[in-house]
Every structure is written in C-alpha cells, then in structure tokens.
Amino acid sequence: MKFRPIRENPHIYTDGRRLYTKNLIPGQKVYGERIIREKGEEYREWIVNRSKLAAAIKKRIKEVPIKPGDKILYLGIAAGTTASHISDIIGWDGVIFGIDVAPRIMRELIPIVKDRKNIIPILEDASKPDKYLHIVSRVDLVYEDVAQPHQVDIFIRNIDYYLRGGGYGFLAVKARSIDVTKNPKVIFRDVEKQLREYGFRIIDVVRLDPYHKDHAMFLIQNK
Amino acid sequence: MKYALVRFSGIYLFDENIRLVDKKKVEFDAEDILTIKEGKLPNNIKKILPQGVLFLGQRFEDFRTEDNVGKIRKALGQIRDEDFITVQPQFVRAAIRDISRSVTRDLIIIQAISMLDDLNKIINLMMERFREWYELYLPELSQMIDDHEKFVKTVSGKTREELMKEYGIEDTMGGDLTEMDIEMLNNISKRILELYRLREDLRKYIEKLMEEVAPNVKAIAGPTVGARLIALAGGLKELAMLPASTIQVLGAEKALFRHLRKGTPPPKHGVLFNHPMVQKLPKKRRGAMARTLAAKISIAAKVDAFTPGKFIADRLQKELEERFRQLKEGIKGKTK
Ligand SMILES: C[S@@+](CC[C@H](N)C(=O)[O-])C[C@H]1O[C@@H](n2cnc3c(N)ncnc32)[C@H](O)[C@@H]1O
Numbered sequence: 001m002k003f004r005p006i007r008e009n010p011h012i013y014t015d016g017r018r019l020y021t022k023n024l025i026p027g028q029k030v031y032g033e034r035i036i037r038e039k040g041e042e043y044r045e046w047i048v049n050r051s052k053l054a055a056a057i058k059k060r061i062k063e064v065p066i067k068p069g070d071k072i073l074y075l076g077i078a079a080g081t082t083a084s085h086i087s088d089i090i091g092w093d094g095v096i097f098g099i100d101v102a103p104r105i106m107r108e109l110i111p112i113v114k115d116r117k118n119i120i121p122i123l124e125d126a127s128k129p130d131k132y133l134h135i136v137s138r139v140d141l142v143y144e145d146v147a148q149p150h151q152v153d154i155f156i157r158n159i160d161y162y163l164r165g166g167g168y169g170f171l172a173v174k175a176r177s178i179d180v181t182k183n184p185k186v187i188f189r190d191v192e193k194q195l196r197e198y199g200f201r202i203i204d205v206v207r208l209d210p211y212h213k214d215h216a217m218f219l220i221q222n223k
Numbered sequence: 224m225k226y227a228l229v230r231f232s233g234i235y236l237f238d239e240n241i242r243l244v245d246k247k248k249v250e251f252d253a254e255d256i257l258t259i260k261e262g263k264l265p266n267n268i269k270k271i272l273p274q275g276v277l278f279l280g281q282r283f284e285d286f287r288t289e290d291n292v293g294k295i296r297k298a299l300g301q302i303r304d305e306d307f308i309t310v311q312p313q314f315v316r317a318a319i320r321d322i323s324r325s326v327t328r329d330l331i332i333i334q335a336i337s338m339l340d341d342l343n344k345i346i347n348l349m350m351e352r353f354r355e356w357y358e359l360y361l362p363e364l365s366q367m368i369d370d371h372e373k374f375v376k377t378v379s380g381k382t383r384e385e386l387m388k389e390y391g392i393e394d395t396m397g398g399d400l401t402e403m404d405i406e407m408l409n410n411i412s413k414r415i416l417e418l419y420r421l422r423e424d425l426r427k428y429i430e431k432l433m434e435e436v437a438p439n440v441k442a443i444a445g446p447t448v449g450a451r452l453i454a455l456a457g458g459l460k461e462l463a464m465l466p467a468s469t470i471q472v473l474g475a476e477k478a479l480f481r482h483l484r485k486g487t488p489p490p491k492h493g494v495l496f497n498h499p500m501v502q503k504l505p506k507k508r509r510g511a512m513a514r515t516l517a518a519k520i521s522i523a524a525k526v527d528a529f530t531p532g533k534f535i536a537d538r539l540q541k542e543l544e545e546r547f548r549q550l551k552e553g554i555k556g557k558t559k
Pocket of ligand 1: 105
C-alpha cells in the first residue's frame with residue numbers, strides 16, 4: 001500500500017515524503033492541495049509550508065493527540081487550511097469551534113464550512129472567551145495560531161474556560177509578532193517558562209524552520 | 224436557582240454550588256445568535272428566564288454577570304449531549320450576516336486609496352513605455368516636456384507636423400512611421416488620458432468619502448494623507464486606537480523595524496511626510512511638525528470614530544498653524 005499511517009497518529013498518513021489526511025468531504029479541495037485517490041479513499045495532501053501543525057509533525061513533534069470524535073477549540077482559524085485537516089481527522093462525531101476576529105479572512109472560510117459541517121465558524125476576538133460561551137463546549141484540545149503579541153495570555157485564558165482536565169494544547173508562536181527586536185530563541189524560552197509556570201506539562205517544543213521561519217510549536221497538557 | 228448559562232441548545236440553570244438543576248430547551252436561529260452577540264437576550268429566552276439569575280460569564284443588558292472562571296468552567300463541564308452538527312448551518316448563516324455587517328464605509332476608503340496608488344504606478348509604467356515608443360517618432364518633443372500628463376495631453380490627437388511647428392522643431396531624429404503605427408500611438412495616448420481622468424475621479428470620490436466618514440481627519444491631514452493613514456491602520460476605529468507616536472511613523476514600517484533591530488535612527492515620519500505643513504519646513508524641523516500633526520490627527524480620528532457628527536477640526540487646525548509658525552520662525556517649544 002502506498003499510504004501508511006505515521007507513528008504518532010493512526011489517522012495521519014504518509015507516502016514516505018508527504019503528509020496526508022483522508023478527505024472527509026470527497027472532492028473538496030481547501031487550499032489548492034493535491035488529492036490522490038486510492039482504493040476508494042481520497043487522500044488530501046497536508047502541505048508543510050502552508051500549515052504549522054503539518055510542519056510540527058514533519059519536524060517530529062512527540063505526539064499528535066487528535067482523534068475521531070474530539071472537540072476542538074481553534075483560535076485564529078483563518079481560511080481553514082490547518083483546520084480542514086483536523087476536521088478530516090475528528091470526523092463527523094467531532095467538532096471544531098473556529099474563532100477568528102477578521103471578517104476579511106472569514107469570508108474565505110465560509111464556502112469551506114458549508115460542506116464541512118463539523119467546523120462551526122465564529123467571528124469573535126479570542127481574547128474575549130466569554131463571547132462564545134453560548135456555543136463552545138468543554139473541549140479536548142485548544143489549538144492557537146493568532147500571531148499576536150499577547151498570544152500566550154489568550155491561550156491560557158481560553159484553556160481556563162474550555163479545556164478539560166488532561167486535555168491538550170497546541171500553541172504556534174511567531175517570534176516576530178511577540179517582539180521584533182529579540183532573538184527568537186529567547187522568546188521561545190520565555191513562552192515555555194510562562195506555560196510551565198502556569199502549571200501545564202510541556203510535552204514538546206519544536207522549531208518549525210525551515211518551513212515557517214522563526215516559528216515554534218508548543219504542545220502542552222492541562223492539569 | 225442562582226446561575227444561568229445561555230446555550231444554543233437552551234438555557235441551563237445552576238444552583239449556588241454550580242450544580243446543574245434545570246435545562247429548558249430553546250430553538251435557536253441565526254437571528255438569535257446575532258442578538259446574543261450584541262449582548263441582548265433573545266425574546267424566547269427572556270420569556271422562560273427565572274427572576275434574579277446571574278449569568279455565568281455572559282454579559283446581557285439588564286442582567287448581572289458572574290465572572291469567576293472556576294465557576295464558568297464547572298458549569299460548562301456539566302453540559303452534555305449537544306448536537307453541534309445540526310445547528311452548524313445556523314452559525315454559518317449568522318457568520319455570513321456578521322461578515323456582511325462588518326463592511327463599513329472606511330473599508331471603501333481603503334480600497335479607493337489603494338486603487339489610486341495602483342493607478343499611479345500603472346500610469347507611470349505606461350507613460351514610460353509610451354514616451355520611449357513615441358521617441359521613435361518625435362524624440363525632440365519628449366525631451367522638451369518632462370511632465371507625463373502634460374506630454375500625453377500635448378501629443379494626443381495631433382500630427383507630427385503640427386507639433387513640430389508649435390514647438391519650433393525644425394528637424395527630427397524620429398523615423399517615418401506608417402499610418403497604422405501612428406494610429407496605434409494615438410490609440411494608446413487616448414487610453415492613458417482616460418486613466419488620468421479616472422485618477423481625478425478617484426481623488427474627488429475619496430475626498431467626498433472622507434468628508435462623510437472622517438471629516439475631522441480630512442480637515443487636519445488632508446483627504447489623501449488621511450485616507451492613507453486609515454488604510455495603513457486598517458480602518459478608522461483602528462486608526463483612532465493607535466497611539467499618536469505610531470501614527471507619526473505609519474508608512475515608515477521598514478525604517479521603524481530597522482531602528483528596533485539594528486539601532487539606526489528612528490523614522491521621523493511616514494506618510495505624514497507628504498503633508499504640506501511638513502513639506503514646507505526645513506528638514507530639521509519636520510520631525511517636530513509630524514509629531515504635533517500626529518497628535519492632532521489622533522484626536523480627530525477619535526472624534527470621527529466615536530462621536531460622528533462632531534466637528535472640532537477648526538480648533539485643532541488653529542493649534543497646528545500656531546505650531547507651524549513657531550517652527551518656521553525657529554522657536555523651539557513643546558508640543559501643545
Ligand atoms: C497565521 S493566521 C492563522 C493560520 C491558520 N491557523 C492556519 O494554519 O490555517 C492568524 C489568524 O489569527 C487571527 N487572529 C488574530 N488575532 C486574533 C484574535 N484576537 N482573535 C481571533 N483571531 C485572531 C487573524 O485574523 C488570522 O486569521
């Protein structure tokens with residue numbers, strides 16, 4: 001067989017070089033990725049240069065704790081590039097609450113979620129988690145990629161509200177959006193310290209270079 | 224019953240220890256979702272709400288809110304069996320309406336001023352090519368008229384002979400083009416003139432839009448500089464929320480990053496450089512003028528964004544002129 005699951009997650013596939021997920025919505029392309037059909041299944045390429053989570057997997061982050069049926073709070077969902085692959089993995093029993101503050105980018109998400117009904121689009125500011133208390137439930141995972149100076153605070157606040165005990169959190173950090181003058185290494189160390197001091201278990205931190213310059217992915221587990 | 228939480232699936236009621244005691248089912252549509260977003264309670268929920276409840280984390284008109292995160296967490300932990308996939312289309316519909324409502328008139332200003340900038344680039348590009356082409360025909364004239372617009376206006380629809388007579392050109396280094404060649408040149412010059420007219424229309428349009436949307440900013444910064452500031456900030460509210468020190472260097476992001484990273488001198492102005500009051504001062508004083516200007520624009524933007532209809536620009540303008548005079552006469556003073 002050409003496609004086999006990767007070691008870290010049985011629902012993510014590889015052909016030896018590239019990453020793929022099984023397309024939940026056959027025929028739907030989300031961002032110009034390739035679709036390959038094999039034995040009645042459709043595999044959608046997960047492009048590492050376009051998705052920070054894919055890059056983190058490529059850089060061998062220790063775990064990818066996402067499974068069918070999971071509920072996920074996604075902060076900074078943008079046009080749904082990464083979220084669409086998570087949506088493939090969690091399937092029809094799972095749900096993604098997709099928050100983004102920018103109407104301009106949400107415009108591109110809407111056509112995708114018309115078919116991908118396991119993504120709920122929410123136009124709100126993630127620094128105000130009380131604004132979506134009427135829809136977001138307790139979740140298994142919080143994924144954040146907002147590229148904002150106060151991104152760690154946003155992450156922690158949302159976890160406080162919504163992440164179940166023992167749940168996981170992915171935080172994609174862009175060094176330059178925290179401070180352009182500091183060395184990325186120093187910034188990542190500060191972020192790690194902040195997360196640890198808050199009481200999270202840090203499972204892994206990987207640099208996303210060369211796929212995403214001066215970015216790192218943090219994976220934590222909640223108390 | 225003490226606490227309440229409104230969910231798309233109904234209203235959940237909790238006792239003082241945040242134990243779920245009751246749930247009332249409610250049907251939710253896109254309209255209700257938007258009502259909640261605005262901090263109001265939909266009528267169908269108001270009807271069934273017990274007296275005197277405290278909302279957990281949620282803020283609604285005429286109701287009190289409990290902000291303790293631990294309590295909110297505990298409440299959420301007891302909510303189960305909600306059917307997300309079925310309500311998803313309602314949320315999509317709500318998001319569509321939400322996106323539609325977010326189209327404010329300052330967004331049109333951003334597009335219009337960006338189009339003006341694009342158009343300037345396009346016109347320049349075409350004019351450079353047009354001149355080069357035209358120089359095969361009558362190079363002497365191109366050398367005599369530097370201004371692009373004037374040049375294209377001059378040659379459009381005229382024969383080489385007419386032009387040579389008009390400009391006293393006795394002999395030309397230009398070649399003999401055929402009728403077909405000349406017709407094409409004429410065709411192009413006409414289209415470029417149309418682009419100049421489009422640019423003029425755009426300018427007037429931006430001026431009108433600015434008068435309508437940001438009259439105070441327009442009066443202080445001028446319509447195009449004001450529009451550029453709005454574009455760089457990403458909107459009028461966004462501009463109003465920026466500190467004056469940032470407004471001062473909007474448009475000079477590259478220099479600013481260089482300053483922050485490598486310690487080169489900080490930029491003194493961005494697009495404010497194009498403001499006549501900055502332009503008319505000697506180099507050394509421009510930074511000071513830009514600082515005052517930014518402070519006044521910041522005030523103007525706040526008024527335009529948060530108290531539309533109010534006009535204070537005449538007062539600001541007086542203060543600006545005063546500062547301009549001081550700087551012109553070389554008296555150093557503090558920014559007012
Ligand atoms: C780098 S993009 C995310 C890309 C996306 N995660 C992906 O991989 O497909 C960052 C997004 O965060 C959004 N964002 C920034 N600040 C935000 C906030 N306070 N709340 C919600 N979204 C925010 C931006 O609008 C933008 O769409």
